[in-house]
Amino acid sequence: MPNETTSQQRNANLFALRTPLAVLPSRLISAASLVLLFVAWCIASYVTVTRNGQVEPLVPHFFVPAPDEVVRSLFYLFFAEDLLGAIGMSVIRIAKAFALSISVALPLGIAMGSYDFVNRFFDPLIAPLRYLPITAFIPLLILWFGIDESQKVAFLFLGTVVYLLPAVVDAIRSVPEELVQTAFTLGASKFQVIRTVLIPHAMPQIFDGFRVMNAIAWTYIILAEIVNAQSGIGYILHLAGQH
Numbered sequence: 001m002p003n004e005t006t007s008q009q010r011n012a013n014l015f016a017l018r019t020p021l022a023v024l025p026s027r028l029i030s031a032a033s034l035v036l037l038f039v040a041w042c043i044a045s046y047v048t049v050t051r052n053g054q055v056e057p058l059v060p061h062f063f064v065p066a067p068d069e070v071v072r073s074l075f076y077l078f079f080a081e082d083l084l085g086a087i088g089m090s091v092i093r094i095a096k097a098f099a100l101s102i103s104v105a106l107p108l109g110i111a112m113g114s115y116d117f118v119n120r121f122f123d124p125l126i127a128p129l130r131y132l133p134i135t136a137f138i139p140l141l142i143l144w145f146g147i148d149e150s151q152k153v154a155f156l157f158l159g160t161v162v163y164l165l166p167a168v169v170d171a172i173r174s175v176p177e178e179l180v181q182t183a184f185t186l187g188a189s190k191f192q193v194i195r196t197v198l199i200p201h202a203m204p205q206i207f208d209g210f211r212v213m214n215a216i217a218w219t220y221i222i223l224a225e226i227v228n229a230q231s232g233i234g235y236i237l238h239l240a241g242q243h
Contacts, residue, residue, distance in 0.1 A: 041067060081236055089231045093149070093224065094217045097156030101164050101213065106206070109168025113202075114194055119169065129162040135223060147228035159220040160213045167209030171202035 014021065021029070044059040045066035061069065077083040112119040137158055145151040175198050183193045225234025 038067075077236070082231075083236070086231050086233050086236050090218075090221050090225065090233045093152055093232065094156060094214070094221060096153045097160060098210075098214065098217060100153070100157045101161040102210070105161050105164040105168050109165050110172055110194065110199065112165075113169040113172025114198060126162060126165060129158075130166070134159045134220060138223070138227065142227065151227065152224040152229070155224045156217055156220055160217050163216060164209055164213045167212070168202075168206055171205035171209065172198050174205060175201045 013019070014025070020026070041064070044064055045057055045061065047058045048055045049058055050056075057066070065073070074083075108122065112122055134155070138155065141151050141154050141158070145154050179197050179201060180193055183197045188196065221232065222234040222237060225232040226238050229235040229238075
């Protein structure tokens with residue numbers, strides 16, 4: 001009972017150190033941040049000031065479009081520019097590249113995290129790629145794959161696999177050594193340790209890596225669809241930038 005009372009008192013304090021809030025206050029605070037952002041947006045868009053004898057918005061719509069302009073543009077994109085179709089095409093490209101990244105990074109990362117000699121062999125080949133600008137590979141990929149769909153999928157694959165692979169390796173290596181040694185003590189083989197200890201324990205962290213790589217793929221899709229794309233989110237943005 002004393003522990004429950006102390007916990008309730010800490011939850012009642014909004015500024016308790018490293019203590020999660022109750023469900024209702026946390027939702028209200030999150031909603032308040034969105035409402036405040038929208039109110040600030042409306043103020044910047046609809047409150048007018050006089051500049052050089054002319055009445056203008058507090059923040060020119062060229063820099064911050066008004067909410068009603070955004071809504072009208074959204075309807076235009078949906079019905080005139082087939083936004084849903086563009087999103088679907090981008091999703092297909094990302095799904096293909098992500099499937100290729102997983103098929104390479106998952107088994108290779110497990111092997112590199114489990115056996116140091118495998119890591120020593122592949123790490124010098126892969127590590128430098130993480131520090132190179134991904135856009136530098138576009139001309140080379142065009143030379144290898146042309147300017148069709150293969151080039152776009154290859155670009156997304158290269159942009160994600162070089163980051164996903166180290167995430168898998170780190171996840172395998174983060175498994176506590178006590179679990180591995182306990183499995184060996186109970187008579188497990190190396191393959192059994194990998195299958196029943198390393199992989200299950202590392203899977204939550206590996207899935208976090210998948211989530212992060214998916215976000216990275218959505219940033220790279222804009223670059224991938226600039227080259228000879230006929231649809232996609234990047235294609236729409238590229239067209240909009242030309243007008």
